[in-house]
Amino acid sequence: MTRTFDHTNTIWCAGCGHFGVRNTLVSALRDLEVPPHETMVLAGIGCSGTIQNNVEAYGYHALHGRVLPAALGVALTNPHLTIIAAGGDGDGYAIGAGHLVHTFKRNPAMVYLLMNNAVYGLTKGQDSPTAAPSHEAAEQGMDGISLGLALPGTTFLARAFTGAPEQMDRLMRAALIHSQQGRGFAFLEILSPCVTYNDTYADWAGRVVDLEADDRYDRFDRAKAFGRVHEVSEGGGIPTGLVFEGDGTDMAARIMVKGTVAPAHQPTDVDAHLDGYRDLMAEYAV
Amino acid sequence: MSKPKTIIDLTAMVAGQGGDGSLTVISILTELLARRGYHLFTSRNVASRIKGGLAAATMRGSVARRGCLGDSFDLLVAFDQEAIDLNGHLVADDGVVIYDASDGPLDRTSLAEAVKVIEVPFGRYAVRDLRRDLFKNSLSFGVISRLLGIAQDEAQDCLTHALRRLPPRLLEPNVRAFRFGLDFADEVGLGLGQGPWCVDRVAREEQLLINGNDALAFGFMAAGGRFYAGYPITPATEILEFLQKHLPARGGIALQAEDELAAVNMAIGAAMTGTRAMTGSSSPGYSLMQEGIVHAGSAEIPLVIVDSQRSGPSTGMPTKPEQSDLDMMVFGGNGEFPRIVLAPGGPKDCFDLAVTATNLAQRLQCPVIIALDQAVAQDARTIPYFDLEAVEAEPGVRLDAAGLSKMAAYGRYQITDSGVSPWAVPGTPGGMNLITGNERNEWGLVSTKPDVRQAMAEKRMRKIAALGDDLPLGQRFGDDGAEVGILGIGMQTGVMDEAVARLQVSGIAVAGLQPRTLWPVPQETLAFIAKRRRVVVVEHNVEGQLRRLLMGAGANGDRLGSVRKYNGTPFGPSELVAALLSDPAFADNVAEMGIVA
Numbered sequence: 001m002t003r004t005f006d007h008t009n010t011i012w013c014a015g016c017g018h019f020g021v022r023n024t025l026v027s028a029l030r031d032l033e034v035p036p037h038e039t040m041v042l043a044g045i046g047c048s049g050t051i052q053n054n055v056e057a058y059g060y061h062a063l064h065g066r067v068l069p070a071a072l073g074v075a076l077t078n079p080h081l082t083i084i085a086a087g088g089d090g091d092g093y094a095i096g097a098g099h100l101v102h103t104f105k106r107n108p109a110m111v112y113l114l115m116n117n118a119v120y121g122l123t124k125g126q127d128s129p130t131a132a133p134s135h136e137a138a139e140q141g142m143d144g145i146s147l148g149l150a151l152p153g154t155t156f157l158a159r160a161f162t163g164a165p166e167q168m169d170r171l172m173r174a175a176l177i178h179s180q181q182g183r184g185f186a187f188l189e190i191l192s193p194c195v196t197y198n199d200t201y202a203d204w205a206g207r208v209v210d211l212e213a214d215d216r217y218d219r220f221d222r223a224k225a226f227g228r229v230h231e232v233s234e235g236g237g238i239p240t241g242l243v244f245e246g247d248g249t250d251m252a253a254r255i256m257v258k259g260t261v262a263p264a265h266q267p268t269d270v271d272a273h274l275d276g277y278r279d280l281m282a283e284y285a286v
Numbered sequence: 287m288s289k290p291k292t293i294i295d296l297t298a299m300v301a302g303q304g305g306d307g308s309l310t311v312i313s314i315l316t317e318l319l320a321r322r323g324y325h326l327f328t329s330r331n332v333a334s335r336i337k338g339g340l341a342a343a344t345m346r347g348s349v350a351r352r353g354c355l356g357d358s359f360d361l362l363v364a365f366d367q368e369a370i371d372l373n374g375h376l377v378a379d380d381g382v383v384i385y386d387a388s389d390g391p392l393d394r395t396s397l398a399e400a401v402k403v404i405e406v407p408f409g410r411y412a413v414r415d416l417r418r419d420l421f422k423n424s425l426s427f428g429v430i431s432r433l434l435g436i437a438q439d440e441a442q443d444c445l446t447h448a449l450r451r452l453p454p455r456l457l458e459p460n461v462r463a464f465r466f467g468l469d470f471a472d473e474v475g476l477g478l479g480q481g482p483w484c485v486d487r488v489a490r491e492e493q494l495l496i497n498g499n500d501a502l503a504f505g506f507m508a509a510g511g512r513f514y515a516g517y518p519i520t521p522a523t524e525i526l527e528f529l530q531k532h533l534p535a536r537g538g539i540a541l542q543a544e545d546e547l548a549a550v551n552m553a554i555g556a557a558m559t560g561t562r563a564m565t566g567s568s569s570p571g572y573s574l575m576q577e578g579i580v581h582a583g584s585a586e587i588p589l590v591i592v593d594s595q596r597s598g599p600s601t602g603m604p605t606k607p608e609q610s611d612l613d614m615m616v617f618g619g620n621g622e623f624p625r626i627v628l629a630p631g632g633p634k635d636c637f638d639l640a641v642t643a644t645n646l647a648q649r650l651q652c653p654v655i656i657a658l659d660q661a662v663a664q665d666a667r668t669i670p671y672f673d674l675e676a677v678e679a680e681p682g683v684r685l686d687a688a689g690l691s692k693m694a695a696y697g698r699y700q701i702t703d704s705g706v707s708p709w710a711v712p713g714t715p716g717g718m719n720l721i722t723g724n725e726r727n728e729w730g731l732v733s734t735k736p737d738v739r740q741a742m743a744e745k746r747m748r749k750i751a752a753l754g755d756d757l758p759l760g761q762r763f764g765d766d767g768a769e770v771g772i773l774g775i776g777m778q779t780g781v782m783d784e785a786v787a788r789l790q791v792s793g794i795a796v797a798g799l800q801p802r803t804l805w806p807v808p809q810e811t812l813a814f815i816a817k818r819r820r821v822v823v824v825e826h827n828v829e830g831q832l833r834r835l836l837m838g839a840g841a842n843g844d845r846l847g848s849v850r851k852y853n854g855t856p857f858g859p860s861e862l863v864a865a866l867l868s869d870p871a872f873a874d875n876v877a878e879m880g881i882v883a
């Protein structure tokens with residue numbers, strides 16, 4: 001066996017929520033028997049943006065905020081891969097927020113793990129878009145799930161908490177399966193506390209509300225989901241669980257002619273399309 | 287009436303209110319001259335100065351192959367007074383103006399004395415059930431066909447061919463309008479053979495009439511390019527549109543991104559799967575892409591990036607050509623990384639260099655930038671058919687499962703002599719690796735150790751050194767033995783060619799060079815300069831960026847003259863000749879050779 005990079009060394013502070021995210025991802029990939037060479041983990045910049053170094057898979061460290069467009073480029077050109085994009089709340093809700101909106105619209109087959117610690121960990125403790133607003137704060141909070149609910153193309157919106165590992169494990173698997181089945185973009189925000197700059201374990205543990213714990217909750221009803229999320233948030237709770245699931249088809253399947261070989265596996269030699277190129281050239285003839 | 291003159295070189299403009307499609311005269315005239323075997327050059331907006339949407343289309347048809355418009359317009363079709371006010375001074379002394387006199391007679395202040403004006407009262411003719419702009423074009427073409435002494439059958443055939451995509455119910459009235467034009471010509475004494483000109487019939491092989499953007503996109507596709515992402519911007523949009531139209535049927539994808547940051551990062555993602563990927567924009571969009579371009583340089587991702595330069599700074603003049611992003615393309619971005627900048631001078635170069643760029647990116651695993659300018663991007667001209675059979679797609683240094691199994695260990699950033707590391711793309715069994723823009727060790731794991739950093743920085747830069755002079759050579763004009771020279775890229779190419787030829791005719795030997803590789807500055811370019819007493823650098827920017835780039839690469843600045851323009855219009859051939867002769871050292875050296883200009 002060819003030796004490849006050592007994926008066991010983490011850089012995180014002891015107790016950081018990101019460990020839980022990583023461990024859950026690794027076990028879900030293993031249990032779902034996704035071969036490492038057919039898995040690609042793409043991460044943004046931040047403490048969260050080192051998770052790709054700790055999974056046995058192909059890994060990519062994107063620019064700050066640009067993990068989603070890069071992951072889209074991968075997803076469209078090689079849909080055979082299992083793609084996991086990951087990053088922090090600064091990465092996904094601040095500098096990269098625009099891309100999140102458009103990825104929701106496009107519904108590409110991938111999992112996006114947004115590791116939310118309500119702080120900028122790597123740059124040592126500045127406020128992030130999800131930082132708890134005080135009453136004198138200049139900005140109000142940001143909620144990726146409500147944002148996703150507001151856009152008609154979304155198909156999978158969920159929130160987990162590293163303090164609730166069983167739920168996180170279940171949602172991680174559901175997200176991977178959603179994307180593997182070609183249903184599209186599985187958005188999984190994981191509340192992943194930063195013990196060093198914003199230790200929210202106790203606070204969040206007291207506020208999370210698993211929407212699915214209520215038998216009557218209908219995760220396929222977008223309007224009701226929105227109502228419930230609003231209600232829970234207004235009451236000071238943090239809605240978790242698989243908040244919304246909708247029908248959809250992965251973007252690659254929508255835009256590629258059925259049965260065509262993926263761009264990454266197309267022949268590159270000119271002979272493969274010579275006649276077509278000649279015909280096209282003839283359109284310019286004078 | 288004097289005998290008609292055979293016109294072997296005709297420059298024409300159609301100007302009026304209205305967008306694309308209304309200036310159809312140019313395409314019909316183009317069809318006519320193409321059938322007669324003339325070479326063609328067309329340009330859309332040389333004079334599309336703003337205000338109420340005044341648009342102009344221009345063309346040159348000539349027996350000799352030309353890469354620019356002529357010095358003045360032999361024919362101007364003006365659909366309103368504003369078109370005359372803005373362009374009248376550009377009409378040749380013996381030129382002809384066709385004017386829409388529906389709103390009253392022409393104020394000819396801006397026209398030379400001898401210019402012949404034909405005032406057509408378009409309003410007199412019925413325009414029911416047709417598009418008025420098209421109708422005017424067809425009627426004008428009737429008049430033009432008489433000016434050029436073309437028989438009705440031939441002219442009508444060109445008209446119906448050029449308008450073949452129109453539904454029959456629109457085509458028929460246009461043919462009628464064309465005949466109104468003939469009737470009107472008869473009325474004003476322009477019967478067949480009574481016009482000032484006649485058109486030659488020359489033999490030339492069938493060719494392509496194509497602009498730089500389309501040719502570039504075509505070349506990328508032919509070289510196996512299968513992913514493009516862009517965001518609409520003039521004058522780069524045609525690349526996106528071409529690829530959106532033609533890539534899907536060939537198993538590729540062209541995507542309109544939400545912005546340029548997304549576009550460049552999507553292309554980076556696609557490139558990581560081993561797909562040949564490109565992104566493109568124009569100046570302000572390219573400046574947004576720089577973070578991504580630097581990242582591709584650091585992370586060693588093969589990527590082609592196009593900058594269809596327009597006039598800056600900031601949003602500048604979107605439809606006007608400039609070459610003021612040279613510094614940005616060559617030096618822009620943070621840190622240092624290997625990059626190549628290629629500079630096509632016309633559609634043929636665009637095709638060829640797109641192939642080269644796509645291959646170089648794979649071979650070196652770094653960004654390769656293609657520098658266009660609005661003129662190169664959007665002007666079309668006749669060129670020989672692309673040599674498709676000659677296109678080869680270089681695979682680059684890839685690893686498959688078999689190759690990997692022979693290695694004890696594999697990391698993405700293995701230090702090599704060439705600086706290029708073997709690459710296993712995702713999906714390759716056993717090849718799991720890490721790609722990052724941070725400094726890293728051979729595994730791709732972030733590292734700031736001094737020796738690792740130094741080795742990695744040097745490894746990346748070795749890619750360029752290892753390449754040596756294996757980069758596209760420039761195009762030469764004129765007399766290579768001449769003591770004086772002229773040097774320019776992109777939109778200067780066609781004009782330089784013609785200026786050099788004209789000087790040659792008046793006994794002044796000049797050597798011309800259009801470098802096709804801008805960065806790294808090739809030995810060829812420096813040798814061209816070192817060999818002469820004076821080389822004038824021609825460019826479209828304020829600061830003389832190309833000249834500065836050459837000096838930075840070691841060219842002797844004392845020998846380098848500078849001719850610059852930055853008003854949004856290209857040089858014309860005589861304008862360039864005059865500019866060259868006004869360079870004192872150029873003129874001195876010409877005089878010393880015993881030739882007086």
Ligand SMILES: Cc1ncc(C[n+]2csc(CCOP(=O)(O)OP(=O)(O)O)c2C)c(N)n1
Pocket residue numbers: 045046047048049064087088089090091092115117119120121122123128
């Ligand atoms: C363009 C750019 N701007 C700023 C930074 C600096 N920076 C690095 S990580 C980071 C924020 C990280 O916060 P978050 O995304 O929440 O991740 P966390 O560290 O909390 O996991 C910032 C601002 C950068 N790397 N690139």
Ligand code: SF4
Pocket residue numbers: 011012013015016017018047048117121122193194195196197
């Ligand atoms: S700083 Fe915070 S987010 Fe970063 S590793 Fe430490 S605990 Fe985790």
Ligand SMILES: [Mg+2]
Pocket residue numbers: 046088089090115116117118119120121128
């Ligand atoms: Mg954070």
